Amino acid sequence: MRAILARSLMEDPVTTTAAAAPAAPTIDFRVPPELAELLERVRAYIAEDVIPAEAELAHPTDVLASWDVVERLRERARERGIYTPHLPQDWGGLGVGPLGMALISQECGVSMLASLGLNAMAPDEGNMHTLLIAGTREQQERWLRPLAEGRVRSCFAMTEPDVASSDPTNLRTTAVRDGDSWVLNGRKWFITGAEGAAFAIVVAKTGDDDRRGHRNYSLIVVPTDTPGWRVVRDPGIVGAHYAGGHPEIELRDVRVPLENLLGGEGEGFVIAQKRLAGGRLAHAMRWIGVAQRALDLTARRLLEREAFGRQLAQHQALQFFLADSAMDLYASRLMVLHCAWKLEHGLPHRQEVAMVKTFVSEALGRVLDRAVQAFGSHGIATDEPIAQWYVDARAARIYDGASEVHRMTIARELLKLAAAGESTKRGCGDLA
Numbered sequence: 001m002r003a004i005l006a007r008s009l010m011e012d013p014v015t016t017t018a019a020a021a022p023a024a025p026t027i028d029f030r031v032p033p034e035l036a037e038l039l040e041r042v043r044a045y046i047a048e049d050v051i052p053a054e055a056e057l058a059h060p061t062d063v064l065a066s067w068d069v070v071e072r073l074r075e076r077a078r079e080r081g082i083y084t085p086h087l088p089q090d091w092g093g094l095g096v097g098p099l100g101m102a103l104i105s106q107e108c109g110v111s112m113l114a115s116l117g118l119n120a121m122a123p124d125e126g127n128m129h130t131l132l133i134a135g136t137r138e139q140q141e142r143w144l145r146p147l148a149e150g151r152v153r154s155c156f157a158m159t160e161p162d163v164a165s166s167d168p169t170n171l172r173t174t175a176v177r178d179g180d181s182w183v184l185n186g187r188k189w190f191i192t193g194a195e196g197a198a199f200a201i202v203v204a205k206t207g208d209d210d211r212r213g214h215r216n217y218s219l220i221v222v223p224t225d226t227p228g229w230r231v232v233r234d235p236g237i238v239g240a241h242y243a244g245g246h247p248e249i250e251l252r253d254v255r256v257p258l259e260n261l262l263g264g265e266g267e268g269f270v271i272a273q274k275r276l277a278g279g280r281l282a283h284a285m286r287w288i289g290v291a292q293r294a295l296d297l298t299a300r301r302l303l304e305r306e307a308f309g310r311q312l313a314q315h316q317a318l319q320f321f322l323a324d325s326a327m328d329l330y331a332s333r334l335m336v337l338h339c340a341w342k343l344e345h346g347l348p349h350r351q352e353v354a355m356v357k358t359f360v361s362e363a364l365g366r367v368l369d370r371a372v373q374a375f376g377s378h379g380i381a382t383d384e385p386i387a388q389w390y391v392d393a394r395a396a397r398i399y400d401g402a403s404e405v406h407r408m409t410i411a412r413e414l415l416k417l418a419a420a421g422e423s424t425k426r427g428c429g430d431l432a
C-alpha cells in the first residue's frame with residue numbers, strides 16, 4: 001500500500017510520459033484507487049456498524065463502561081479487513097502511510113467509536129508507533145503485540161501537575177539507575193487512558209546535565225501493576241472522555257528492569273517528536289471530519305427555517321458563516337494533505353506539522369462556534385451533536401502542544417531563516 005501511494009503521488013498525468021519520469025515528486029491530490037477502495041470500506045463500516053453502535057453506549061461519552069461494544073466493533077473491523085490500518089502487515093495491519101491515515105482519520109472524525117473500533121486511536125496508536133520506531137524485537141513482542149491485537153490499552157505519561165509542561169525541560173519525574181533497575185519517582189496528570197491501561201510509556205529525567213536540556217529525558221515502559229504506580233484521581237474534563245479518562249498518577253519508588261528503556265538514554269523527546277508527527281495529522285483530520293459534519297448540519301438547518309420573511313439561508317450574514325467555514329475546511333484539508341505528503345516522501349515536515357496542529361485545531365473551534373450560532377438555542381442543547389463537539393473542540397488547542405508553543409516553534413524557524421539572510425518562504429510550507 002505504501003509503495004502504491006508513494007508511486008501514484010509522484011505521477012503527474014499531464015507531464016509524465018513513458019520516456020521521461022518527473023525529476024521530483026509532484027503533488028497530486030487525487031486519492032489512489034487502492035486507497036479509495038479502502039476508504040469506501042471504512043465509510044461502510046462507520047455507517048453500518050459504528051454509528052448504530054453509538055446508541056448502545058451506556059453513557060454517550062464513557063466508552064469504558066460499554067467496552068463490549070468496542071470489542072464487537074473491532075471484530076467487525078477485522079472481518080472487513082480494515083483493523084489497525086496504520087500497522088505493518090506483520091503486525092496485523094495494512095501498512096497505510098501518513099496520507100492514507102490522514103484520510104481514514106477524516107472518516108473516523110464523525111464518531112468517537114470509529115478510531116477505537118479500528119484500534120487506531122490516541123494514545124494507543126502513538127504508542128504502537130513509538131514501539132515500532134524505538135522498541136527492540138523483545139519489547140515489541142511484549143508490549144506492541146497485545147496492543148496491536150487489542151488485548152490491552154496503554155497510556156503516554158509526560159505532563160506533570162507541578163510544572164508548566166509545555167517546556168519539556170521543566171519535567172521533574174526522575175528515573176535513577178539502581179543495579180539492574182530504573183527507580184522512578186514523580187507525578188503525572190492528564191494521562192489519557194491511564195485508568196485500566198496495562199502499561200505506560202513514561203517520560204522521565206535520566207540525566208542531570210543542564211547543558212543537555214531535553215536530552216536529559218528518556219522513555220521508560222512501566223507496567224501499571226508495578227508497585228508504586230498509583231492512579232490518584234481523575235480530575236474530569238469538559239468534553240469527550242476517552243476510555244480510561246485523564247487521571248493524575250503518582251510514581252513512588254517504581255522499580256522496573258533496565259531493559260524497559262525505549263531507544264537510547266536521553267532520546268525521549270527525539271522519539272516522542274517522531275511519534276507526534278503522524279498523530280497530530282490524524283487528530284487534525286479527525287477534527288476536519290467533525291467540522292465538515294457540523295457544516296453539513298448547519299447548511300441544512302439554514303435551508304429549513306425562516307426569519308423575517310426569508311429562509312435563514314437567504315440572510316447574507318448567515319451565508320458568510322457557511323463561506324468562512326468552507327474556507328477554514330479547504331485550507332485545513334490542503335495543509336494536512338500537503339504535510340502528510342511530505343511525511344510520506346521523507347521530506348522535512350516539523351514546521352508544517354506545527355502549522356497544521358495550530359491552524360486546524362483553531363479552525364475546528366471557529367466552524368463549531370458558527371454552527372452553534374446558526375442553530376440558535378438548539379445549538380447548545382445536548383440532544384444535538386453540535387453542542388458536544390463544541391465542548392470537545394476546546395481541548396484541541398491544548399493537547400499535543402498548545403497553540404502558543406507551536407506558534408513559538410513556527411516563528412523561531414522564520415526568524416532563523418531571516419537571520420541567515422534567506423526568505424521566510426521555506427518556513428511557510430515550502431511550496432512553489
Ligand SMILES: Cc1cc2nc3c(=O)[nH]c(=O)nc-3n(C[C@H](O)[C@H](O)[C@H](O)COP(=O)(O)OP(=O)(O)OC[C@H]3O[C@@H](n4cnc5c(N)ncnc54)[C@H](O)[C@@H]3O)c2cc1C
Pocket residue numbers: 123155156157158159160163164165166167189190191192193237246395398399400401402403404405408
Ligand atoms: C484532553 C487532554 C488530553 C491530554 N492527554 C495527555 C496525555 O495522554 N499525556 C500527557 O502527558 N499529557 C496529556 N495532556 C496534557 C497536555 O499535553 C498539556 O496540557 C499541554 O502540553 C500543556 O501543558 P500544561 O497543561 O502544563 O500547560 P503550561 O505549560 O502550564 O502552559 C499554560 C499556558 O501557557 C502557554 N505557554 C507556555 N509557554 C508559552 C510561551 N513560551 N509563550 C506563550 N505562551 C506559552 C501554553 O500554551 C498554555 O496556554 C492532555 C491534555 C488534555 C487537555
